[in-house]
Amino acid sequence: MKQRPFKPSRIPALLGVACLALLAAGCTTTVDTRGNMVDPDILAQIKPGQSSRAEVQQALGSPSATSTFDRESWYYIGKRTETVAFFDPETVEQRIVVVHFDPNGTVDEVKKLTEDDAQKIQVVDRETPTAGRKLGLLQQLFGNLGRFNAPTQNRGPVISAPGR
Numbered sequence: 416m417k418q419r420p421f422k423p424s425r426i427p428a429l430l431g432v433a434c435l436a437l438l439a440a441g442c443t444t445t446v447d448t449r450g451n452m453v454d455p456d457i458l459a460q461i462k463p464g465q466s467s468r469a470e471v472q473q474a475l476g477s478p479s480a481t482s483t484f485d486r487e488s489w490y491y492i493g494k495r496t497e498t499v500a501f502f503d504p505e506t507v508e509q510r511i512v513v514v515h516f517d518p519n520g521t522v523d524e525v526k527k528l529t530e531d532d533a534q535k536i537q538v539v540d541r542e543t544p545t546a547g548r549k550l551g552l553l554q555q556l557f558g559n560l561g562r563f564n565a566p567t568q569n570r571g572p573v574i575s576a577p578g579r
Contacts, residue, residue, distance in 0.1 A: 452493035466522040
């Protein structure tokens with residue numbers, strides 16, 4: 416049986432294919448789910464006027480948040496994002512479900528919130544002034560040079576290790 420000799424001209428082609436495969440693997444989409452993406456089929460089991468808090472918690476799990484003032488509303492918030500390579504994540508799907516309870520602990524209303532229910536919040540770019548002075552980069556790097564504490568006389572007994 417005769418062996419073929421290895422041709423060195425194939426090495427650059429193989430390296431090129433390997434590099435392309437690594438580049439393509441770096442551009443795959445990463446899907447990330449955060450919070451509680453409530454399944455619509457399970458949500459359909461929650462009946463206003465019939466389901467209790469315990470049944471809701473058993474079916475949907477613990478809420479993401481509760482109402483601040485009356486504790487009679489549970490919020491289930493979930494978000495699914497996709498990230499390609501080094502780009503910012505893009506929201507693919509978002510679900511917010513609000514379950515309102517009456518004073519007896521029975522479901523009063525189940526509401527699904529959409530993007531139309533969202534309110535835009537104006538972000539303020541002001542900075543809070545702080546006391547003190549601003550240090551430059553070199554002052555931060557070299558500001559402590561020469562600021563060493565002098566050795567104190569009363570440090571206590573020195574315990575040496577055996578054999579030293």
